[in-house]
Amino acid sequence: MPEETFVIVGAGLAGAKAAETLREEGFAGRVLLIGEEIERPYERPPLSKGFLLDKEPRDKAHVHEADWYDKHDVELRVGVSVTAIDRAAHEVRLSTKEPIRYGKLLLATGASPRRLEVPGSKLQGIHYLRTMADSAALKQALAHGGRRVVVAGAGWIGLEAAAAARAYGNDVTIIEPEPAPLHAALGPELGRLFADLHHEHGVDVRLDQGVAGFWGAGQVSAVVTSGGAEVPADVVVVGIGVRPNAGLAEKAGLEVSDGILVDQSLRTSDPDVYAAGDVANAYNPLLGRRIRVEHWANALNGGPAAARAMLGHDVVYDRIPYFFSDQYDLGMEMSGVAAPGEYDKVVYRGDVAAREFVAFWLNEGRVVGGMNVNVWDVTGDVQALIRSGRPVDEARLADPAVPLADLVA
Structure with a gap:
């Protein structure tokens, strides 16, 4: 009887950690990890942080050492894409025209940057930040300093790119259509904190306006606002969000809506197909609804959870977004x-003016979100408060003298 083959489509953090977990859990069959990029699997946070700032070497971003895949009998195919899934035949077809039969299939295809479709959008000098190659090109553009940098979008990627550009000594303008940076992620209260932070570091933050177009003769020379x-x-750095890469799943007839729909075990509408990472719109039983999470921790934890589910373990993926x-x-x-x-009140603990505090978002007296700013080793307690779902005493929540752990007990 031929050995069972588990195919993982997407050689990013989620896919690589899934392959690692399959071997750790004792799976002895064939593991095939397929990635479109020519890089071996890497983590994405350094692309807008340490690697972009030239503080970390390229290799530090990689999930595993180069020889890990051979040592653990994981077939890593880079520079190859999956063009189709035949669910009835349990096969995927590669861009090399090769069909691969699978027993279980994991889709960890990630997401792609949303593009600004405005006049001049094809000019040189307009950067998107998603891949190692993107980050290397942007670093080269920023590294000499003294350049005029415009960042379209004040989300996490845009703000981190703006901070990197200033660190290199460039003039920076942020253009954001919402009334505050990170408005969709944090609301206006904490969004203003990040607007002030960038103002203080010499960034021109222009809110309530978007990008209408670009000027230039081959190379961008100006951005036209709305x-x-x-x-x-x-x-120019464009950071206006991402779209889940769910086209392959949709063509295969899987249920798709803002990503690939999966249950609490990360299983799709096909019991032999799973999805994890940015592309998965998963039912989270803790939150009582579906949520698609685009952050590093979701890939780090979701890949292993999907791998265990593929092996038949009883998996409930109810991680709190981080x-x-x-x-x-x-x-x-x-x-x-x-x-x-998602909330009706924000409560602060600590010194907001000094930017050493914890902010808590409450909904009907229950903590639904928490952010620690220059305060460390509290994430476990913050997540325990969220997970408990219990109403909290706001005065005690705001009092730094009361241990957060006491509010959960």
Whole structure:
């Protein structure tokens, strides 16, 4: 009887950690890990942080050493894509025309940057940041300093790119259509904190306006805002969000809506096909609804969870969304969901003016999100508060003298 083959489509962090987990859990069959990029699997946070700032070498981003895949009998195919899934035949077809039969299939195809479709969008000097190659090109564009950099979008990627551009000594303008940076992720209260942070570091933050177009003769030279202003630009960074790479799943007839729909075990509408990472729109039993999480921790934890589910383990993937960011002298960790409409109050603990505090988003007295800013070793307690689902005493929550662990007990 031929050995069973598990195919993983997408050689990013989620896919690589899934392959690692399959071997750790004792799976002895064939493991095939397929990636479109020519790089072996790597983590994405360094692309807008340490690697972009030239503080970390390229190799530090890789998930495993180069020889790990051979040592663990994982077939890593880079520079290859999957063009189709035949669910009835349990086969995937590769761009090399080769059919591969699978017993279980994991889709960890990630997401792609949303593109600005405006006049001039094809000019040179306009950067998107998703891949190692993107980050290397942007670093080269920023590294000499003295350039006029415009960042379209004040989300996490845009803000981190802006901070990197300033660190290299460039002039930076951020253009954001929402009333505050990170408005969709944090709401206006904490969004203003990041606007002030970038103002203090010499960034021109222009809110309530978008990008209407680009000017230039081959190379971008200016950005035109929705208000009609022309902002000079030698380099543009576009960070307006991502779209899940769910086309392959959709063509195969899997249920898709803002990503690939999966249950609490990361199983799709086909019991032999799973999805993890940015592309998975998963039912989270803790939150009681579906959520698609685009952050590093979701790939780190979701890949192994999917691998265990593929092996028949009883898996309930109910991780609390988690994210971290470093900008200038501000480091933060975010847990939970704090988008507008998800909360009715924000409570602060610590010194907000000094940017050493924890912010809590509450909904009907229960903590639904927490962000620690330049305060460390509290993420576990913050997540325990969210997971408990219990109403909290707001005065005690705001009092640094009361241990957070006491509010959960």
